[in-house]
Amino acid sequence: MAERTVQVASTVGLHARPATLFTQAVTAAGIPVTIAKDGGDPVNAASVLSVLSLGVEHGDTVRIASDADGADAVLDQLVALLATDHDAG
DSSP, X not given: OEEEEEEOOSTTOSSHHHHHHHHHHHHHHTSOOEEEETTSOOEXXXXXXXXXXXXXXXXXXXXXXXXXXXXXXXXXXXHHHHTSOTTOO
16 A cells, blocks of 8 residues: 655645645546545545545645555655645735
């Protein structure tokens, strides 16, 4: 199982726009990925409702994971997405 831990950079956390961007990237990757808030249960990272339900705020640490072939490259791309503030402007 490939796993990555990342601190969420978006000013509003994983809400609305950042959560949508993240779940779209997971869906486009075509492999199953889970996301969990530090100490919480993992949820389907392709589901915007599941991601929103985690209540991830700016600076929270999340763990993303997948056991699919090619997961390392996908998780690296998702880490870069989560480590970017999509609300800065």
